[in-house]
Every structure is written in C-alpha cells, then in structure tokens.
Amino acid sequence: MNPDTARIHEEIVRRNPAEPEFHQAVAEVLSSLEPVLARRTDLRELRLLERLCEPERQVMFRVGWTDDHGIPQLNRGYRVGFSSALGPYKGGLRFHPSVTLGTVKFLAFEQIFKNALTGLGLGAGKGGADFDPAGRSDGEVMRFCQAFMTELYRHIGPHTDVPAGDIGVGARELGYLFGQYKRITNRFDAGTLTGKALAIGGSHVRTEATGYGVVYFLDAMLAARGDNLEGKTAVVSGCGNVALYAMAKLHDSGATVFACSDSTGTLHDPAGVRLDVLHELKATQRKVDAYPHLVPGARFVPGIAPWDIPCDIAVPAATQNELDEPAAITLTKNGLRALAEGANMPCTPAAIDVFRDAGIAFAPGKAANAGGVATSALEMQQNSTRDRWGFPTVDQRLAAIMRDIHDTCLATADQYGRPGDYEAGANIAGFLTVADAMITLGVA
Numbered sequence: 001m002n003p004d005t006a007r008i009h010e011e012i013v014r015r016n017p018a019e020p021e022f023h024q025a026v027a028e029v030l031s032s033l034e035p036v037l038a039r040r041t042d043l044r045e046l047r048l049l050e051r052l053c054e055p056e057r058q059v060m061f062r063v064g065w066t067d068d069h070g071i072p073q074l075n076r077g078y079r080v081g082f083s084s085a086l087g088p089y090k091g092g093l094r095f096h097p098s099v100t101l102g103t104v105k106f107l108a109f110e111q112i113f114k115n116a117l118t119g120l121g122l123g124a125g126k127g128g129a130d131f132d133p134a135g136r137s138d139g140e141v142m143r144f145c146q147a148f149m150t151e152l153y154r155h156i157g158p159h160t161d162v163p164a165g166d167i168g169v170g171a172r173e174l175g176y177l178f179g180q181y182k183r184i185t186n187r188f189d190a191g192t193l194t195g196k197a198l199a200i201g202g203s204h205v206r207t208e209a210t211g212y213g214v215v216y217f218l219d220a221m222l223a224a225r226g227d228n229l230e231g232k233t234a235v236v237s238g239c240g241n242v243a244l245y246a247m248a249k250l251h252d253s254g255a256t257v258f259a260c261s262d263s264t265g266t267l268h269d270p271a272g273v274r275l276d277v278l279h280e281l282k283a284t285q286r287k288v289d290a291y292p293h294l295v296p297g298a299r300f301v302p303g304i305a306p307w308d309i310p311c312d313i314a315v316p317a318a319t320q321n322e323l324d325e326p327a328a329i330t331l332t333k334n335g336l337r338a339l340a341e342g343a344n345m346p347c348t349p350a351a352i353d354v355f356r357d358a359g360i361a362f363a364p365g366k367a368a369n370a371g372g373v374a375t376s377a378l379e380m381q382q383n384s385t386r387d388r389w390g391f392p393t394v395d396q397r398l399a400a401i402m403r404d405i406h407d408t409c410l411a412t413a414d415q416y417g418r419p420g421d422y423e424a425g426a427n428i429a430g431f432l433t434v435a436d437a438m439i440t441l442g443v444a
C-alpha cells in the first residue's frame, strides 16, 4: 500500500478494532485501487474511500428462543447495511457459531463490489447470527428463525434491504423467516427475501446459481487463455450449496472432480466424486464421511483440507481464509492452472500472491461467485411483476451476466495497467460504479 492508502487503512483499523477479516478485505481493495486514485484526484478530495469503508448502518440484536427441552437459548443477530448507493441493501444471512460483527462487516463490504459488478441495481448488506444449526431439530431452527425475524423485520423490505441465504441459511430457513415477516407485517412482500422456495415466490436456478456461475466464470477465464474445462481434473472445498452446484456444472462441462470436503475433513474419490451419493447423504442428514461406506475405493481423511490433491482446477467454496500460502504453493507445484473462489475471501492474501506470481488464472470471489446475488436480483424482478420464468431462461441470463462480469474485470484490469489481474479488475470496476453513484447522489 502507498502511504496515502496505508493511512486510510490505519484509521479504519483504529475505528473498527478486533475485526481482522474486515481489515483484510479493506486492505485488499485499497491496494488494488491505487491506480484509480492516481488518476481520479476528485475521489480523494471527496474522501470517497473513507465514506465507502464506513457502513451506512449496523444493527445488532438479541435473539431469544426456546429449545426442544424448554430451555431458553440466547444468540446475537446482526445486519449491516454497507452501501445503498446503487439500490436496496442486498446480501445473505449467515448462521454459524463463528459469526461476529467483524465477519458480517467483511462480507457486506465484499458485497459492495460484487453487487456493483452485476449491473443490476443492488446495494450491499449482510447479516447473520452466532446460532449453530448443527444438530438442531427442524422445530428449533424454525423457532430460531422466527425469533430472529421478530427483530429484523423492522429493518428490511423490498426497497430497503433484501436478505438471502449464506452458510447455514437455505430455502428452509428463508421459508421460516419469510413466514414470520409476513405474519408480523401483514404483507406478502415476496421481494423482501430471495432464495425462497419456488412455492412462495422463489426463482428457478437460485439454488444452483452461485455454483453454476463460478463455473461459467471459469469457462470464460479459460477461454480467454485459449483453454477449456474438457478433460480437466478439479478439487472443490466445502460440500454445501455453492460446492455441490459448482461440482455439478464442472461435471457437465467435461471436468472430473476428485475431492470435496466439509468442516471435518476431505473426501477423495479417485473415480470422480458421485453427486448422487452426496445428495443422498445430504437428504438423510448424514455427513460426507459416510461416503466411503457407499462407494468402494473412496476415502475420507479427517482434519485436512483437499489442497494436497493434484488438480488443474481448484474451487474453494467453504469459508474465508481456508486456503493459505503453503496450500497455494502445493497446488501450484502440482500443476494448478486456474482457481475460482466460490466462497467469500477463501484465499489469504499471501496465497493470492503465490497464484499471481505463478501466472495462474485467479478469479476472486466478488466476481466469480456473483451469480448467486445476480439470480437473487432476477428473483426480485419476477416478484415485482408476479411472474415466473422457466429454468432455461434464468440459466441463460445467469450465464450472460457471468460472461459480462468476466469481460468487465478483464477489460478494466487491462485499462489500469494490470493485464490478466481479475482481482484488480473486479475491485476497480465495482468501485468506480459505486463511487460515481455516490457522487451523483451528493456528498452525505
């Protein structure tokens, strides 16, 4: 970082203590914006970066609920509205015991640039709670969601803030959340939440969108290098929403996925991971470690990530900072050609440096995983016109949006003297869109 951006970063660290993930996300963006700031002195005069790095609003609230044994439970809920320069706050809710204000802030900050890249008029927000859904009954999850929405409802709405899912929050949780929202407000405002089940105003392809979108982006990135996915070997981390549908689309594109993981370890299937078995395990609430009982030749190794397994393509799709410098060095030595971040900020800054130095095609999450939020915007469009588009229509729009994001990142990186650097391209293109909107709206 140059002295000017380093000063801004120091001030952000001082004002937001004990939020290392937020500091990391801001540092990454600030360093890539230096070529822009050198050209656009007006942005410095308006203190635009400082304004952009300060959330417009942050809500923290108590969530009290009762478990199946009648024991009162207590959690903390969050919703951060980071920027509404382009539209209503938009971004998911994460239910995981690790969630803190700093986690939610880093995710909402990343969402600013991602949502701008979609070109679909979306502001940026994120939320969640330190609730652990693991081992909880359906009734407990429902009561937790109802208690969470009993406070959240007053802060959201189709023109204000539109939450969706993230880790630990899928169509089931969104259904319970929307049910409580509808009960309290007396309004069937379907556009208040996205990622809903089809029966209550969800969109085709939203479930698959993030994972599919990652692979559409990978495809475009490889095509820009005269390459494609056919016959490639791949390794994916995670085994949730993003990972499962990234694996499915990799498979449809002619690649073979040899490994995936969950928070307890890595599954390696030398014959190629079988998605039907993974879906069966998920449906019966069994974990990935049961896979080798169903598929001979596969093995599950507890406690390790999948990055030691040689592959052409890697897709980290579990959580932040899951792929560090030693893992990046191993992947590179083993012949990695391209990596697309399915998760938000899964690679540490040192890992990204390794990929950049080795000339590996690297797609940052805020570009590669934007297909989820883009399809949420398509869900909002369908909700506001009370329409339902078919699966192929939404899928084609998603593919076109991902190609556009790819081309924008590549062209912007080139324009600012960083050819082939998708991270710089994504940060600069997203930033300029939001900065110009902030200036148009007037300093506030």
Ligand SMILES: NC(=O)C1=CN([C@@H]2O[C@H](COP(=O)(O)OP(=O)(O)OC[C@H]3O[C@@H](n4cnc5c(N)ncnc54)[C@H](O)[C@@H]3O)[C@@H](O)[C@H]2O)C=CC1
Binding pocket: 165, 166, 167, 168, 169, 210, 238, 239, 240, 241, 242, 243, 261, 262, 263, 264, 317, 318, 319, 320, 322, 342, 343, 344, 369, 370, 372, 373
């Ligand atoms: N669901 C969506 O539409 C989008 C999700 N993302 C990001 O993708 C990532 C995965 O999200 P989802 O698939 O939706 O969640 P999910 O809850 O469906 O799956 C999460 C997966 O990651 C694993 N995991 C979670 N915490 C972990 C940890 N600390 N260490 C190792 N593994 C861990 C879990 O075992 C699970 O397999 C997150 O970073 C999320 O922010 C990004 C864009 C959109």
Ligand SMILES: O=C(O)CCC(=O)C(=O)O
Binding pocket: 090, 091, 092, 093, 114, 162, 163, 164, 165, 166, 194, 195, 344, 369, 370, 372, 373, 374, 376
């Ligand atoms: O669909 C959405 O609104 C949010 C998706 C999300 O949370 C993300 O892009 O990280």
